[in-house]
Amino acid sequence: MSDKPNYKETVFLPKTDFPMKAGLPQKEPLILAKWEEEDVYGQLRKARAGREKFILHDGPPYANGDIHIGHALNKTIKDMVVRTQSLLGKDVPYVPGWDCHGLPIEWKIEEQYRKKKRDKNDVPAKEFRAECRDYAAKWVKVQTEQFKRLGNIGDYDRPYLTMRPEAEAQIVAELFKFAETGQLYRGAKPVMWSPVEQTALADAEVEYEDLADSPQIDVAFEIVESKLSELVGAHAVVWTTTPWTIPVNQALAYGPEVDYVLAEGSQGEKWLVAESLFDAFQARIGSERSLTKGMRFKGTELAGTVARHPMHHLGGFYARPRPLLAGHFVTTDSGTGIVHMAPDHGEDDFELCKANGIDPVFAVMGDGRYRDDWPWLGGDDERRRSVINKPFNAPDGPICSDLREAGALLSASADYAHSYPHSWRSKAKVIYRCTPQWFIAIDRPLHHLDPKSLAEERWEEEGGEPNDNGGVDDFPTLREIAMDEIDRVRFVPEKGRRRIQAMVEGRPDWLISRQRAWGVPIALFVEKKTGELLVDPEVNARITAAIREEGVDAWDEARAAEFLGAGRDPDDYEMVRDILDVWFDSGSTHAFVLESGDWSEQRWPADLYLEGSDQHRGWFQSSLLESCGTRGRAPYEAVLTHGFTMDARGKKMSKSLGNTVNPLKVMETSGADIIRLWALSVDFTEDHRIGDEILKGVSDQYRKLRNNFRYMLGALDGFREDECVAPADMPELERYMLHQLSTLDHKLRRAVDDFDFNSYVRMLTDFANEELSAFFFDIRKDCLYCDAPGGLKRRSYRTLLDMLFHAMVRWLAPVLVFTTEEVWGTRYPDGGSVHLLEWPEIGDHRDEALAARWEKLIALREQVNEAIEPLRAEKKIRSSLQAEVTVDSREDPTLLEELFITSTVHPGTQLSVTPTDHAKCGRCWRHLPEVKEDGDLCARCEEVLK
């Protein structure tokens, strides 16, 4: 062979500068800088101006700390939505936002104070808030860079922040809408309260400490009324570890499914306890009072039973009846199976009593003592102490002593072991205490929403006939509107609907007040004399105007007169000092981002909200309630939810387990395109995993896609428009590929409509791997390398390659935002950004008859490949080009040779493969009859080299 000429230089090999190795960590920041410099987002806005809009409203992440994998997933999916919709030609302005108020940031500032040995209470609130503001601003800046680094496109120069004065003013304005329409009221609710700090605490500010010497007492309540006559005169026994709550007892609770028994003493005493707790009760009251089991009955039989308080002789509050109520929370884990209810001091207590018309009495003051006028252990009792005072609750303390004297104390000791909540800061015990709070009513008829117009809207949307059932005159409640909207909105995946439905259906009134510093004020006045909420649009307008100018600091007591205006005496009004729960802030983002006009390219309502499934309780719901209460409908047309990212074994990630995957690290080592490809490859509608093995798989897939582009770029070297061939003039293989491309086009469009991005990515990778690399490109290699450049077949192939290139680079642009830019720039150095392009115009080349024929041919090809393999194993054949094939097919043998990438194909009756005797062409390496000797040229190559 060495004496034969080397034809390598005459072969048209792919030629490109596009490197096989990506080097994404180095390259991506450069591409990013270019986008910034060229303002690609701004260009895109101009390019899509006037087109149909698609509004994805960003759910604000909390401005605190570096981004984690959940942010990366969420933002990548959002970016995919923005870019795919944009690819379809729509105008998709995306305004990212941040949630800036709230407790976690307050804590960080307090933490800094502690390090400097400063006390928060010594710092003016205004100064404290300024520090919170700076802190949030700092993290907004950091996260902005991190989101951009991920390849997120959006209006990052003008994001929305809940702490901007304009936003704060709009949030207050939204609150006023609730106030002005009678949906807002001041109620009460037990909250965690620290008597030492005299402040309400958030759950996260409470820590539990194990105690071994807590008091435990059994108290007898005499039954005065019951359907079961045996019970009258008996005593219901309650057990508690907080003796101080007995003075505020208002009811008893039993478990309807619990079995009860009368425990009878030798003196004829009868005590009502749960049967399964009989022994424990006996043990507590001591063997000197030996008990026997009397009558048994089910909890349900206790309905209607009424007891009286052991201190009923004090009259007034204590003389009221203490009804026995059915409580589903009653268990027989400990105690007596009868739970004493103090609605002031327990959540279950509060809810059960509220449902039965029993209101809290606010007997315990902020400092933990009973109030001055309280008949038992109140102001003039010198034994009065804070309720968390240990001797006060002791077996020999005043409560137990009085109960003992009344004959109601059956046992008392100070030896109970359990965990009890303490203040995170002072380490002192905390209690549940009812405090005034602000609520939005869920079940009040909303008179400001015209039921008729709402109903008509509904009819129009549903295309149905007006249903004159008289319901039109009933004003709907917030809950009803919200439930209707949940029916109407599109949920992806569908299961999200049921989840939010269940929550809205069963939720209590919306508690919106917090006793905190860093947030939007509940900027309301309450008339001291009447306790009435002041609703005056003129006052409200002055307040929002001030906040719009100066931010939340404008809500200052010194300015009460200014806000109230002439004719009102500030002394007559209480200025509410609570702030709004941050969920009200974020629930109002649709108002100040979509509707306000501050972002003129936005529009209300949004087409889509897209967040993790935890937001069914959070943002999806707060936004829904806010919008339904103020505007009578949801602020979104569709809701997309994603699951959570677990570690490689499916376990939840946590810092303490050390199984977290840091997206910033992955970007540093592998690149943002790898994270994006991961996020869009998994089924994000469910929980999904990430880990080294998974990321390796993603990288492998990335490499294959990259090499496909590299091959296309190389094969298209020197391609010119005038090479193009019309589809009708193309060989069948090209037309079959056009069919495949059209089919893929349609499937991809559907995947975009369904937000089914993992199918989208899978279809593209499968297509690249199977249809292109292993099939089309492999078969046409001979043609590309060896045919004359002007030949119809080669031109047809390159026409297809050009179409494939344009399709693939656009389709993958929303996924591999950096790589496709590199690909595009390699082919079109002056072609602008790939991200300005629109969906490729493939045209409909579907031809089912052709496809059916080719599917058979491909099946035959697979059989031939199978048949070649044994000969390869026997070392009789090396390359498939050495195989001579007999097949049962009437197809043109030349076509089959090309398709199989083999030597001569003979028609026959049975599939068989033999090594060919033909010599090998020195240029195209095919074994053909006309080649006399290995290394000579075949007819085609002879012709080409002329």
Added chain:
RNA sequence: GGGCCGGUAGCUCAGUUGGUUAGAGCGCACCCCUGAUAAGGGUGAGGUCGCAAGUUCGAAUCUUGCUCGGCCCA
């Protein structure tokens, strides 16, 4: 403890209304090519469809229980 959701090859995912030997891509193993070359091609081995009962002629698919995991509550 309660509500909701999920568990298909090593990995990522398909599996329509229950119906022939459960599929794909990747990875892996072996082979080929050395003119896409830290690339490309071929073949192949991988699954008791979380577990256990039940309904049915027949179940990955329907029912129940259990288990593991997740989100939200308590």
